[in-house]
Amino acid sequence: MTGSVRVPTPSNEPVRDYAPGSAEVVRLRAEIDRVAGQVRELPHVINGERFFAGQQEAVVSPHEHARVLGHITPAGDKQVRAAIDASLAARRDWSMTPWWERAAIFLRAADLVTGKYRDELLATTMLGQSKTYHQAEIDAACELADFFRYNAYSAAAIYDQQPASDPGQWNIMDHRGLEGFVLAITPFNFTAIAGNLPSTPALMGNTVVWKPSEKSALSSDVVMRVFEEAGLPPGVINLVHGDGQSIASQALASEHLAGVSFTGSTAVFRNLWKTTAQHLDTYRAYPRLVGETGGKNAIIAHPSADPEALLVALVRGAFEYQGQKCSAASRAYIPRSVWRRLEDRLADTVANLHIGDVTEHETFVGAVIDETSCTRLEQAFTEAKSLDSHRLLAGGSVRRETGWFVDPTVFVTDDPTAFTMSQEFFGPLLTVHVYDDADWSSILTLADTTSPYALTCSVFATERTAISEALTVLRDTAGMTYVNDKPTGALMGKQSFGGGRASGTNDKTGSPLALQRWVSGRYIKENMNPDLDWNYPYMGTAGH
Numbered sequence: 258m259t260g261s262v263r264v265p266t267p268s269n270e271p272v273r274d275y276a277p278g279s280a281e282v283v284r285l286r287a288e289i290d291r292v293a294g295q296v297r298e299l300p301h302v303i304n305g306e307r308f309f310a311g312q313q314e315a316v317v318s319p320h321e322h323a324r325v326l327g328h329i330t331p332a333g334d335k336q337v338r339a340a341i342d343a344s345l346a347a348r349r350d351w352s353m354t355p356w357w358e359r360a361a362i363f364l365r366a367a368d369l370v371t372g373k374y375r376d377e378l379l380a381t382t383m384l385g386q387s388k389t390y391h392q393a394e395i396d397a398a399c400e401l402a403d404f405f406r407y408n409a410y411s412a413a414a415i416y417d418q419q420p421a422s423d424p425g426q427w428n429i430m431d432h433r434g435l436e437g438f439v440l441a442i443t444p445f446n447f448t449a450i451a452g453n454l455p456s457t458p459a460l461m462g463n464t465v466v467w468k469p470s471e472k473s474a475l476s477s478d479v480v481m482r483v484f485e486e487a488g489l490p491p492g493v494i495n496l497v498h499g500d501g502q503s504i505a506s507q508a509l510a511s512e513h514l515a516g517v518s519f520t521g522s523t524a525v526f527r528n529l530w531k532t533t534a535q536h537l538d539t540y541r542a543y544p545r546l547v548g549e550t551g552g553k554n555a556i557i558a559h560p561s562a563d564p565e566a567l568l569v570a571l572v573r574g575a576f577e578y579q580g581q582k583c584s585a586a587s588r589a590y591i592p593r594s595v596w597r598r599l600e601d602r603l604a605d606t607v608a609n610l611h612i613g614d615v616t617e618h619e620t621f622v623g624a625v626i627d628e629t630s631c632t633r634l635e636q637a638f639t640e641a642k643s644l645d646s647h648r649l650l651a652g653g654s655v656r657r658e659t660g661w662f663v664d665p666t667v668f669v670t671d672d673p674t675a676f677t678m679s680q681e682f683f684g685p686l687l688t689v690h691v692y693d694d695a696d697w698s699s700i701l702t703l704a705d706t707t708s709p710y711a712l713t714c715s716v717f718a719t720e721r722t723a724i725s726e727a728l729t730v731l732r733d734t735a736g737m738t739y740v741n742d743k744p745t746g747a748l749m750g751k752q753s754f755g756g757g758r759a760s761g762t763n764d765k766t767g768s769p770l771a772l773q774r775w776v777s778g779r780y781i782k783e784n785m786n787p788d789l790d791w792n793y794p795y796m797g798t799a800g801h
């Protein structure tokens with residue numbers, strides 16, 4: 258039966274507008290009010306059972322930090338142990354479940370995301386992670402559903418790959434899940450990534466311990482309920498809240514660790530890798546390590562670039578979701594001739610971006626995720642302001658009274674190697690280096706070598722030869738190169754994301770490449786006509 262199964266061809270979930278006064282926004286507003294009016298208990302979910310006991314940590318709204326939306330209770334050794342045990346106990350049955358039945362659960366999850374749970378996912382993402390209507394919609398509804406649908410489709414293509422067989426024998430590829438459990442650790446900034454990281458290995462027959470970010474616990478709780486309602490059996494994905502370091506150190510010490518699926522900062526992923534290396538002698542198998550990490554994404558403009566298109570890319574690429582996208586633009590290289598036509602408009606546009614409560618329609622920029630983030634950006638502003646090489650063009654302040662608000666900020670620097678051109682700050686900070694038009698070729702090399710990251714970049718030019726040259730020189734600079742477009746907003750099935758160098762293992766989340774990492778193949782050869790004589794012809798009659 259499974260050989261002829263075809264997964265429905267996916268298409269990207271249409272993005273809703275949420276125009277003021279529309280029916281969809283009236284419904285969503287009611288859900289926002291409901292979520293804002295509650296203080297939720299956000300339990301661990303282990304083997305289908307909920308646990309909520311111990312010291313409570315508040316989950317608050319970044320743009321209104323006095324508003325407590327819920328509590329988590331950080332997992333201790335006991336809960337982590339139980340989550341690992343539940344994963345291991347569920348593994349056999351789950352891995353033997355026909356792949357199309359596993360896929361059906363995630364296709365059902367996709368429809369729950371875009372239907373019954375859409376408003377709740379959006380409301381919790383808006384309030385808990387400070388995303389605007391549009392940013393929450395493209396993440397928590399559209400991309401999350403796209404992940405589930407495209408992954409199911411790609412899984413079918415993987416299971417379809419079967420070896421050739423000569424007459425008298427049959428070769429089969431058994432696409433097994435990994436032996437052991439997978440640890441999925443997810444970042445705060447995308448509800449879609451939070452749902453995708455544990456579900457991708459699960460789709461491919463693995464069982465998972467999932468530690469969501471404590472800063473996105475509210476929406477992660479909804480994602481977990483979606484998995485359960487879609488029919489995911491108990492124990493397949495086990496959610497534990499709490500401190501990443503203590504949960505990871507216990508999970509990584511288990512001899513049954515089969516893989517780590519991580520998205521977050523480079524430093525944390527490097528620590529996870531080092532820790533697994535320390536435990537290498539004790540593992541039953543080599544764990545697969547998949548990590549998508551930081552970025553320092555450049556927009557590089559050629560003298561032939563269209564300043565209007567460039568302005569849009571700079572504003573959206575650098576400041577949507579407060580610059581808290583791994584793919585956000587945080588450095589730009591702009592030729593003097595284009596800069597003359599752009600500078601005042603960029604300064605003016607950025608200075609007038611509306612910052613505030615994300616439930617207000619005019620808001621373009623919400624709050625950064627927490628106090629630590631606010632302080633990190635404030636320190637960067639202070640340091641940049643103190644340098645002769647930097648000139649503040651817009652922003653440069655933070656306000657903490659009601660929420661963690663950081664002004665969208667642009668510096669202009671004549672030092673292309675400055676810290677603002679190489680380090681990730683993960684917030685609304687863009688630094689522009691203005692170069693002489695004649696230096697285009699050397700600017701490409703400079704952009705390639707300035708930062709350790711290689712996630713996304715954008716090239717703006719209308720001359721074809723300039724685009725060609727950029728694509729050649731920047732071949733290893735980014736896992737995703739955009740031409741005349743902003744460096745953010747990858748669409749599943751069209752541009753799956755991932756980067757190299759310090760940006761990660763480049764396994765292209767949401768693509769067949771990513772699914773393949775969670776498969777450990779077994780070839781089965783069946784001989785229909787076993788040999789009955791151990792001699793070979795070259796031996797003549799010597800063996801007789």
Ligand code: NAD
Binds near residue numbers: 446447503523584
């Ligand atoms: P983070 O590294 O602080 O946290 C990510 C996760 O790791 C969280 O669940 C956190 O609790 C956990 N964690 C923190 N310290 C840990 C430790 N010592 N051991 C184990 N786990 C630990 O990242 P964040 O602030 O949630 O997200 C922002 C970062 O993620 C940025 O660097 C951004 O570029 C990156 N990111 C990358 C991609 C990508 O696809 N490349 C996508 C989204 C975010």
